[in-house]
Amino acid sequence: MRLRDPEAMNDLVSYLLRSGVLLSSGIITLGAVLALAKYGSLSTSAFFVYLPNQIPHGTFNVSFSGILSGLAILDPFSIIELGVVVLLATPVARVLLSVFLFAAEGDRLYVYVTIVVLALLLFGILVTPLIPLFNA
Numbered sequence: 709m710r711l712r713d714p715e716a717m718n719d720l721v722s723y724l725l726r727s728g729v730l731l732s733s734g735i736i737t738l739g740a741v742l743a744l745a746k747y748g749s750l751s752t753s754a755f756f757v758y759l760p761n762q763i764p765h766g767t768f769n770v771s772f773s774g775i776l777s778g779l780a781i782l783d784p785f786s787i788i789e790l791g792v793v794v795l796l797a798t799p800v801a802r803v804l805l806s807v808f809l810f811a812a813e814g815d816r817l818y819v820y821v822t823i824v825v826l827a828l829l830l831f832g833i834l835v836t837p838l839i840p841l842f843n844a
Contacts, residue, residue, distance in 0.1 A: 712813050774786070
């Protein structure tokens with residue numbers, strides 16, 4: 709594959725995006741099937757009802773450590789959360805891939821601009837939830 713060829717670069721980026729969406733869809737579908745198998749079709753709908761005075765996601769842990777511990781016991785909702793994390797990581801992976809593609813192309817300006825975009829993305833994802841009163 710010639711990385712300096714714009715067509716090849718576009719093909720690689722589109723393959724990454726398609727793969728991320730398909731992987732995420734498969735993981736979420738697996739989690740939904742496991743939730744139906746574990747809880748039955750009638751009681752599963754209660755997990756998706758939004759009540760304004762309650763936590764929308766129920767009582768399961770949505771932190772990374774909570775997802776990992778839930779995956780260890782094949783908790784369906786942790787599997788669904790993993791699928792959402794994969795879906796959110798897909799565009800971040802696209803920006804990271806763009807840094808390497810622009811570097812292979814030798815376009816230093818776009819490498820720097822894309823690194824700034826990546827830093828802003830990661831800041832928004834990882835740091836802003838830690839800012840006090842940001843979740844208000």
